[in-house]
Amino acid sequence: MGAAVQPAETPAASTPAAAAPGRVARVRSAAVVLPGVGWLVLFFVVPLALIFVVSLGSRDALDRITLANPSLDNYARAFDPVFIPTFLNSIKFASITTILSLAIGYPIAYWISRYGGRHKVLLIILVMLPFWTSYLIRTYSWIILLRDNGVVNALLQAFGLTSEPIILMNTDLSVILGMTYGFLPFAILPLFVSIDRLDPNLIAAGRDLYASGRQAFLHVTLPLTMPGIVAAGLLTFIPALGDFVTPDLLGGPGTTTIAKNIQELFLAGRDWPYGAALGFVLMIVTLTGTLVALRTLRREVVGGD
Amino acid sequence: MTDRHDGSSIDLEKELVRYMVENRISRRYLLERIALVGGAAALAPVIAACTSSGGAASAAPSSAAPSASASAAAATASPSPTAQPTPEDALNILNWTDYLADDVIKSFEDQFSVKVTQSFFSTTDEMYAKLGDDGGDYDISFPISVDVPNMIERGVIAKLDKSMLPNIVNLGQEWANPGYDPGNTYTVPYMWWTTGVGYDPKRIKEEPTSSKALWDARWKQHISMLDDWQEVFGLALIQQGHSANSTNTAEMDQALALLEQQKPLVRTYSTDTIGTMTSGDVWIGHIWGADRFAIQETIPEFAYYIPEEGGVKGSDTVATFTGSPHPVAAQLFINHLLDAHNSAANTNLIYYMGPNAAAKEFIDPAILSDPTINPDQKIVDKLEELLRLDQSVRDEYLSRWQQLRG
Amino acid sequence: MARDRNRWLSAYALIVYGLLFAPIVVLIIFSFNKARRGLVWQGFTFDWYPKLFANDELLDALTVTLEVALVAVIVSTVIGSLLGLGLARLRFRGRGATETLLLVPMITPEIVMGLSLLLFFLQLFDAHGSLTQLWIAHITFCVSYVAVVVRARAASMDPRLEEAARDLGASAWGAFLHVTLPLIAPAVLAGGLLAFSLSFDDYVVTTFNAGVGSSTLPLYIYGKIKFGVTPEINAISTIIVAVTAIAILIAWRAGAFETGPRQPVADEAAG
Numbered sequence: 001m002g003a004a005v006q007p008a009e010t011p012a013a014s015t016p017a018a019a020a021p022g023r024v025a026r027v028r029s030a031a032v033v034l035p036g037v038g039w040l041v042l043f044f045v046v047p048l049a050l051i052f053v054v055s056l057g058s059r060d061a062l063d064r065i066t067l068a069n070p071s072l073d074n075y076a077r078a079f080d081p082v083f084i085p086t087f088l089n090s091i092k093f094a095s096i097t098t099i100l101s102l103a104i105g106y107p108i109a110y111w112i113s114r115y116g117g118r119h120k121v122l123l124i125i126l127v128m129l130p131f132w133t134s135y136l137i138r139t140y141s142w143i144i145l146l147r148d149n150g151v152v153n154a155l156l157q158a159f160g161l162t163s164e165p166i167i168l169m170n171t172d173l174s175v176i177l178g179m180t181y182g183f184l185p186f187a188i189l190p191l192f193v194s195i196d197r198l199d200p201n202l203i204a205a206g207r208d209l210y211a212s213g214r215q216a217f218l219h220v221t222l223p224l225t226m227p228g229i230v231a232a233g234l235l236t237f238i239p240a241l242g243d244f245v246t247p248d249l250l251g252g253p254g255t256t257t258i259a260k261n262i263q264e265l266f267l268a269g270r271d272w273p274y275g276a277a278l279g280f281v282l283m284i285v286t287l288t289g290t291l292v293a294l295r296t297l298r299r300e301v302v303g304g305d
Numbered sequence: 306m307t308d309r310h311d312g313s314s315i316d317l318e319k320e321l322v323r324y325m326v327e328n329r330i331s332r333r334y335l336l337e338r339i340a341l342v343g344g345a346a347a348l349a350p351v352i353a354a355c356t357s358s359g360g361a362a363s364a365a366p367s368s369a370a371p372s373a374s375a376s377a378a379a380a381t382a383s384p385s386p387t388a389q390p391t392p393e394d395a396l397n398i399l400n401w402t403d404y405l406a407d408d409v410i411k412s413f414e415d416q417f418s419v420k421v422t423q424s425f426f427s428t429t430d431e432m433y434a435k436l437g438d439d440g441g442d443y444d445i446s447f448p449i450s451v452d453v454p455n456m457i458e459r460g461v462i463a464k465l466d467k468s469m470l471p472n473i474v475n476l477g478q479e480w481a482n483p484g485y486d487p488g489n490t491y492t493v494p495y496m497w498w499t500t501g502v503g504y505d506p507k508r509i510k511e512e513p514t515s516s517k518a519l520w521d522a523r524w525k526q527h528i529s530m531l532d533d534w535q536e537v538f539g540l541a542l543i544q545q546g547h548s549a550n551s552t553n554t555a556e557m558d559q560a561l562a563l564l565e566q567q568k569p570l571v572r573t574y575s576t577d578t579i580g581t582m583t584s585g586d587v588w589i590g591h592i593w594g595a596d597r598f599a600i601q602e603t604i605p606e607f608a609y610y611i612p613e614e615g616g617v618k619g620s621d622t623v624a625t626f627t628g629s630p631h632p633v634a635a636q637l638f639i640n641h642l643l644d645a646h647n648s649a650a651n652t653n654l655i656y657y658m659g660p661n662a663a664a665k666e667f668i669d670p671a672i673l674s675d676p677t678i679n680p681d682q683k684i685v686d687k688l689e690e691l692l693r694l695d696q697s698v699r700d701e702y703l704s705r706w707q708q709l710r711g
Numbered sequence: 712m713a714r715d716r717n718r719w720l721s722a723y724a725l726i727v728y729g730l731l732f733a734p735i736v737v738l739i740i741f742s743f744n745k746a747r748r749g750l751v752w753q754g755f756t757f758d759w760y761p762k763l764f765a766n767d768e769l770l771d772a773l774t775v776t777l778e779v780a781l782v783a784v785i786v787s788t789v790i791g792s793l794l795g796l797g798l799a800r801l802r803f804r805g806r807g808a809t810e811t812l813l814l815v816p817m818i819t820p821e822i823v824m825g826l827s828l829l830l831f832f833l834q835l836f837d838a839h840g841s842l843t844q845l846w847i848a849h850i851t852f853c854v855s856y857v858a859v860v861v862r863a864r865a866a867s868m869d870p871r872l873e874e875a876a877r878d879l880g881a882s883a884w885g886a887f888l889h890v891t892l893p894l895i896a897p898a899v900l901a902g903g904l905l906a907f908s909l910s911f912d913d914y915v916v917t918t919f920n921a922g923v924g925s926s927t928l929p930l931y932i933y934g935k936i937k938f939g940v941t942p943e944i945n946a947i948s949t950i951i952v953a954v955t956a957i958a959i960l961i962a963w964r965a966g967a968f969e970t971g972p973r974q975p976v977a978d979e980a981a982g
Contacts, residue, residue, distance in 0.1 A: 029803045032797040035789075035790040036794030037812065039790055039851070040812055040851070043828070043851045045812070046831060047828050047831035048819070050830045050831055050834065051827040059696060062455055062459050082708050082711060083707070083711070084711070111720045111721065111723070112724075115717055119963075120897075122963050122968045124901065125904065125959055126731075128905075129735075129955060130732055130734065130735045130952075132955055133948035133949075133952055134944055134947075134948050136932050136933065136936075136940065136944070137738050137932070137948050138738065140940070143750060144741070147586045151737075169572075170572050170573045181730070185904075185905070186856075189901040190860045190863050192901065193898040194863050194864060196897055197868070227862075230863070231860060234817070241818075242821060248532070248575075252572060252573050253568050254568075256710040259820050260710075261707055262822060262823070264534075264703065266430075266822050268703065269699065269703045270430070275822070276823060276826075279822070280823075287814060290818070400934070402932070402934030404937075404938070422923055425772075426918060427930075427937070434919060435918075437839065441839035441840070576936070579938075579939040580750060580939075583748070583750050584750045585751070599747075603748070
């Protein structure tokens with residue numbers, strides 16, 4: 001994918017606004033960024049540091065956390081091959097969910113933005129509305145639709161596509177379906193926000209230049225909406241990687257994810273230090289992967305940072 | 306996730322004998338007794354003192370009938386404890402949703418002018434995390450009996466004031482001295498259950514009696530197991546003739562091999578058995594006995610059995626905590642739960658049997674007369690309580706469980 | 712040709728909206744189910760609705776949920792938008808670190824975040840969970856989502872627009888208010904909507920930070936799994952969807968969502 005078209009009027013994503021860092025500008029930057037950074041440091045980093053300390057500890061005979069002999073033992077334990085299959089499950093489900101959410105979400109976001117006219121905001125709120133119900137009940141609704149005697153199987157049989165019910169529930173398919181459903185808005189919203197920013201004149205110009213609509217889309221629209229695609233990918237992939245409730249409720253015997261393992265170590269195993277250590281290992285792996293992917297994407301698509 | 310492990314030393318056999326005896330007592334007989342001994346209510350604290358001093362534990366179960374009716378009477382009159390301190394104006398309960406009947410809470414609020422606030426959790430481990438080292442801000446919760454000794458030792462659970470619990474006489478005698486809390490010094494038993502196998506007879510057209518039915522390839526993709534490592538390993542171990550609480554790693558490996566063999570047949574590992582069974586996708590599954598009643602609302606024929614190889618039993622307790630902000634109200638509430646009517650109201654709501662002997666008169670006959678409450682003696686003998694295992698043993702199990710689920 | 716694509720796309724959009732609402736239709740139908748628990752239709756009843764209005768615990772939980780969501784949305788949208796904007800538009804020391812900081816809350820397993828906040832409040836303030844604690848926790852996990860969405864929008868904004876406004880004599884605040892804010896408004900709205908749904912449905916972080924009297928709707932609902940989830944939950948979900956839909960409809964009729972077919976300021980200025 002090339003940074004093929006960067007028409008003159010289009011800003012490069014990374015052009016800094018206040019390039020001259022005067023004192024006023026610095027104060028202004030601080031006012032903009034500090035509340036968020038301060039909040040996250042106080043209510044996220046400090047608590048995280050506490051749980052990091054826990055991860056160096058161990059349990060006493062009554063399962064209380066003790067820091068008597070701090071060590072990295074829990075981290076050594078965390079590289080247990082027992083977690084490989086569940087880790088791979090997480091990666092698999094999160095990747096497929098992200099790809100599907102982007103593929104399904106992009107045309108919708110595009111449609112809302114281009115053809116939504118005066119009703120854009122309404123259409124966007126409608127995307128979110130189903131999610132203002134209980135997660136659990138939504139999932140039960142999927143079970144009602146997907147179970148052996150459910151609506152989907154009834155339809156398949158009515159159309160003569162199958163004589164016996166097909167097992168849809170408790171499979172990889174039902175997990176992917178449930179997760180894609182759940183994360184679709186996380187893809188649609190940032191995509192919409194980014195596509196909606198495009199100047200229609202630009203696309204028109206692109207079409208003049210490339211003759212075919214598809215070419216214009218590939219060389220103009222798609223690269224220009226890349227920040228939105230990256231954001232949508234992030235907002236889908238990362239939470240999907242941590243999802244364990246959907247695989248639990250819609251999945252089968254082989255759909256356990258790594259987040260479930262962590263939860264089990266904390267709760268069923270009552271081993272906070274070990275659970276915390278595994279959590280940190282997972283975070284470091286995910287963070288590294290994400291940063292590398294982002295860096296590569298930005299360099300290739302947006303062109304330098 | 307939803308653990309219900311148990312380490313109580315309740316004698317289920319005695320409980321069942323008592324059950325049968327009492328079922329034969331006519332309603333009229335009981336009502337007469339109640340009318341007769343209504344005045345005995347004032348004596349309740351004395352009776353309570355006698356019972357809790359251990360005398361009741363040794364009483365012969367077969368002669369339980371008279372004392373049971375007497376206690377039913379005392380409870381029904383709901384005696385006020387003598388010289389009772391004034392309760393605080395609030396009570397904080399940490400609970401499952403729907404574990405207490407609305408009327409039971411309402412009547413307590415009205416009687417003592419206490420505002421009850423319930424907070425909710427969905428697994429016992431969440432409950433323990435929230436209770437912390439002194440109960441957090443909560444006055445009442447429902448720890449599983451197996452976890453009680455640990456919580457006593459850590460100083461989480463507060464000692465009960467028996468002078469404020471006259472209704473404790475309502476407990477069946479076999480509950481007077483449970484192993485996890487001798488003499489019910491810190492806790493009062495609340496509800497008990499068994500774990501076994503449930504199935505839909507429309508799909509399973511035979512009457513299985515063994516847990517091996519869960520390994521039957523004919524029902525491939527329609528078998529479910531609980532999402533609870535201790536229950537699942539317990540079932541496999543018992544099937545292989547070992548203790549559900551085995552600490553022998555070779556036996557654990559054997560159990561794991563058995564479960565690995567079963568895994569391709571399994572539709573799902575889930576504690577939401579009410580959901581999976583009623584959806585029709587699961588025909589036979591490893592379930593908590595009491596869930597059967599909820600399932601029967603949808604599948605009336607639904608059957609439940611305790612495997613002939615043996616099954617698992619457990620119980621919940623009710624406790625108050627060392628950091629309880631409303632200790633008087635907490636004691637009064639525990640006494641309120643021990644009332645026969647209230648205990649029966651809770652059983653009728655959730656279909657779990659309580660240890661309250663006096664309550665049986667007021668329990669829905671459909672629940673009381675259920676045959677699986679009175680299974681074959683051979684099977685009753687084989688019920689085993691899941692224990693709170695040592696850390697290292699637990700880690701061995703959890704690691705095998707995660708291997709199975711991977 | 713453009714019209715063709717429009718038609719195909721519209722049909723596609725209709726299908727996707729249909730799928731988004733399919734489980735909601737099932738959910739609404741089952742709010743009229745006679746069966747107390749379970750997933751099988753056993754006849755029509757309207758009983759769950761009156762029952763729901765008599766259920767103080769459920770209504771209290773709903774109130775808490777909305778209180779928490781409202782505060783979380785407002786605060787996280789404000790500080791998250793500023794953060795997203797700052798990351799996209801400003802060059803400052805520690806920008807890379809800030810970007811990483813933004814990602815970490817999203818990467819953190821929920822239970823680690825939930826228990827870390829529990830420890831934090833317990834150790835530092837001896838607090839066992841409260842409404843305030845829920846506000847703080849929810850704001851914390853929402854900020855990143857808002858910031859990422861706003862950042863994506865602001866990244867493709869022409870900084871010269873703001874400069875032009877300043878050149879024309881606008882104050883920094885004026886330029887922000889009249890140029891930048893309208894430009895990022897759709898992203899702020901999108902971020903706020905995401906934050907609302909995240910907060911509204913959160914279970915894991917909430918369970919460890921709720922205290923006496925601050926159980927939310929998800930805690931109430933998940934607590935029901937042990938004894939079976941009743942159609943009351945379908946009923947309350949139905950009411951929420953219905954009330955929201957009606958509110959949206961009224962606002963729509965009143966013209967509250969009227970945006971021009973194009974972005975008025977930005978496109979004209981840039982084009």
